[in-house]
Amino acid sequence: MKHIKLTKGKVIMDKSDKSRKNGIGLDVGTAFINSAIIDNNDEVKIKTQRDAFFDIDNDKFARNMLIANKANYIESDDGKLLYVVGQEALNFANVFKKEIRRPLQKGVISTREPEALLMIKTIIKNVLGKPNCEHEICKFSVPASPIDADYNVIYHENVLKSFIESFGFKAEPINEAKAICYSELDDEGFTGMTLSFGAGMVNCAIVYMGAASIEFSISRSGDWIDENAARAIGERTSKLIAVKEIGVDLLAPKDRYEESISIFYRNFIAYVVKCIEKKLRDSATVPEFPQPIPVILAGGTSLAKSFDVVFRQELEKTKLPFAIKEVRLANDQMFAVARGCLYASLSEYEEQ
């Protein structure tokens, strides 16, 4: 088996890497880009990259400083700026008391960032690495269309597909919430309601035996909480992100930062549950499940302590057209989507 390298439209085969199986999963999120592969010892390797950047003027001093700190950077197209990418971007933003920037916004490629496309391309290329075989299948996550905002995801999906294929992979999109079903609901026959709480949006899927009957997204999630919690107490969003990621218990906030985060978390969860209720009430394709179904919560925004408790409380206030067996957090909340994408890719190489 050989690697493929794409240079100026020509595919060049490199030496083979037999240490892993064919098939790769990619979760392209607003806050993180995660790739998942599995080696021959059945160990899943997940590569995570924070999907954020921070710009500084491109001069010798800045360049040397970044190299000394082993920070990854990307040069702007005109060469005037250096974009610090990844965790260092958040660190720099907090040091300089500025906001981080994101190439993705609300789950799709940001139109506010002129160089978002090339930046995403660079990040994805370096998170994916080289394909393991010719046209190795890469299942990548895409959001569903939002029910509470007027934009579609077609452009986003097609741009990602063309980038991934330019690296030598065969790119196939998969709904983000459906990917969670693959990674978390195998014991339930891939049946249930899955929710992916990302940074930009919440994706929801009602899945019956692996087939999604309803897929939709809500254009409000972790970023919305951060921005509003920060505004409420007159702080920077980057600061609130850092506080949130250290860990906040929604039922027992310790200081004013956590209190603000907790308030907006609760408001957000109530909003999501209301959106779900409305969508299911208006939808004609809700399946009639023979048994109560599980609800799976995944994604970075669901990492807050007591998130499932608050979600359950809100869900109990509403009436859904099917019975709920349980509300539980995914086994691997951060990487459930990437894993689901990986499993879907691996299935393409499975023999019947």
Next chain:
Amino acid sequence: MNVSLGERIWFNHMIASMPAYVRVIGRVIGEVFITDISRKIFYNKILDIPVSEVNRSKDLADAIKKNWIEVIQGKEYLNQAPAYVSEKIEVARETVPVQSVPIQTQVIQQSVNLDDIKRYIDDSAATILEQLKVFQSKDSGSVDKNLAAAIAEQLASRLNIDKKSVTTIDDKPDDVFINLDQTKELKTNISEGNLGTVTTKDDKKAKSVAKKLKSIKGD
């Protein structure tokens, strides 16, 4: 003596000593050519025609009858004119007749193109709306976004602006054209494929899940 612009005063003694005229004004946009007396009467332009010419012009009478031109002074001479019958009617006219309005108003309007005014207002309103949208898009605490949105809406509805002329700044991916050059890449210090933190976890169920997915062909 104070005589306001555009106004002519005819004194009786002067009238007596001068040849009689009929004063007419063009009432169709463009011009009316009175063939039989070789006179052009422009839109909203006043023209004095000697009574002798008026009396021998059938085309002029015809144009007056069709309201292409209006007699604003000297109607009495028209009544005295002998009946005239012409076999040829060659009156050139252009486009749409305008409604009858006071003369002074029309004199003012003749130098201004109404289409130009409308276009100007539309463009100005669109520019204002764009500015408001830019304002809205800025994360500034000093701008009342709701107020800006309300003003924009009111402005758009009152001026009846075609929505296509209003540019909005939005997050819709299909609203923005971005040149997708697949070969272009930014310079970086990242060594190829070497980005991100790697987490390794045992995963014994991957194979069985992949098999199950293959069997149900859910994807």
